[in-house]
Amino acid sequence: MAKCKNTEKHLRFRGIIEHKDEDIFDVMTTELTKYLAGEVTELEREIDLVYRVNSPIATKRNLPRDVVVQFTTTRIRDKILTKSYREDLEIDNNKIKILKEIPKKVLRKRKDYKEIIDFLGKDTRYRWEYPEGLSFTYDGKRVKILTVRQMEEFLEENKSS
Numbered sequence: 001m002a003k004c005k006n007t008e009k010h011l012r013f014r015g016i017i018e019h020k021d022e023d024i025f026d027v028m029t030t031e032l033t034k035y036l037a038g039e040v041t042e043l044e045r046e047i048d049l050v051y052r053v054n055s056p057i058a059t060k061r062n063l064p065r066d067v068v069v070q071f072t073t074t075r076i077r078d079k080i081l082t083k084s085y086r087e088d089l090e091i092d093n094n095k096i097k098i099l100k101e102i103p104k105k106v107l108r109k110r111k112d113y114k115e116i117i118d119f120l121g122k123d124t125r126y127r128w129e130y131p132e133g134l135s136f137t138y139d140g141k142r143v144k145i146l147t148v149r150q151m152e153e154f155l156e157e158n159k160s161s
Helices: 002-007 024-036 040-046 056-060 074-086 104-111 114-120 148-159
Strands: 010-014 047-052 067-071 089-091 094-100 126-128 134-138 141-145
Touching: 010 074, 024 040, 024 047, 024 067, 024 074, 024 089, 040 047, 040 074, 067 074, 074 094, 114 134, 114 148, 141 148
Parallel strands: none
Antiparallel strands: 010 067, 010 094, 047 067, 089 094, 126 134, 134 141
């Protein structure tokens, strides 16, 4: 759970082209300042750490490595996330994906719920519960599933109908 708290201030940026001898901290502060229409010095105080993630998949597919930015507070992180829903971030004419950083442990637990997500289909909106489970509306009723056992019971009851 401490890992979850740790990563709640992180954002992952996918698709930023790598340049030789780049200063990724400067690149990110400059681009995020433009994106938020703010001042560089203010954003520099809000960013704690910036680094590229070594990924065997990115290396194998010849893709740029992801950039993780750790903010000092969640305020700026939330501001960037909210704006990303309305407007794309572009760096060097490339659209950049902005993702929340989610620990691998949580992602592994979420794989257990693949069966119910497939059952619900693309038309049903759902929300992940933290650290495990999901909630959604089914047949006009709000449903909250917090364990794999609850999911199995829900599927037994509803698959036959």
